Structure formats: structure tokens, C-alpha cells
Amino acid sequence: MPLLREFGAFCFSPTNNRCFVCVPTLSARVWRTQDGGFLLGDEMVKEIPLTQGKVSLVDDDDYGKLNQYKWCAQKTKNLWYSVRVVQKKLVIRKLFMHREIMGNPQGSYIAHIDGKGLNNIRSNLRECTQSQNMANANKHKDNQ
Secondary structure, three states, X not given: OOOOEEEOOEEEEOOOOEEEEEEEOOOOOEEEEOOOXXXXXXXXXXXXXXXXXXXXXXXXXXXXHHOOOOOEEEEEOOEEXXXXXXXXXXXXXXXXXXXXXXXXXXXXXXXXXXXXXXXXXXXXXXXXXXHHHHHHOOOOHHHO
């Protein structure tokens, strides 16, 4: 993993070849940038506010496209997800943020590698089959 070099209040990420004004957070791997984003390792990440006091993490590159919509936090079984509602004529659909980021592949599933449905950073998402997705699912509470 590339190192983030600190220069007083400035951080330089060799991977992105960018310099940031950073403030350290409680985690050694997370730095808050001056523009309100985060450096998570060497990835530039931003928060999108959701309902119910939740936030979703997304890559800086996806932020502009996604932040133009009103997103909601929705709990499905034991995970929270970022969703938005779209109405076309009389049909109402829910769109999941992670599917929108990955291009909404038909017939495929999108898995959150770390198991956290609000972490929509591209490096945390992968396209998979239903059986691969189920293999990553948390065990049922009665099955521990």
C-alpha cells in the first residue's frame, strides 16, 4: 500500500500525485481534507448524507454524479443501504447506490467486500453471482 507522506498540515499521496491540507482523525488511516472529503489509505473519499442520520462513503470521482440526488438510508435484514426512489409515469422503483456506481449490471449482484452496505467506495464493491454473494452474507443470528 502506498504511503501517505505528512508535511506538517499537508499530506502527499504518491498514488494520486496530489497534495492535500489534512487534519488527522482518530484512525491513523483516515485523514479529513480541507474540502470536506477524506483520504482513506490513498483513496479520496467523500460522504453523501442520507436520512436517519446516516452517511454513505463514495469515491471522489463518483461524488458529483451521486450527490445531485436525495438518498435515503434503508435497512434490509441486518444491513443499511443507500437508496433513492425514481418514478417514471406510474411506476415507482428503488435504485441502490452500489448498483448505480457499478453501472447497474443486469443479471448480476454487487457485493460489498467489507460487508458494510453504506461503504460504496469502488474498491469495496465487486460484481458477483448470487451464490458468491450468499457466501459473503453474515450467518443468521440463530446459526452462530
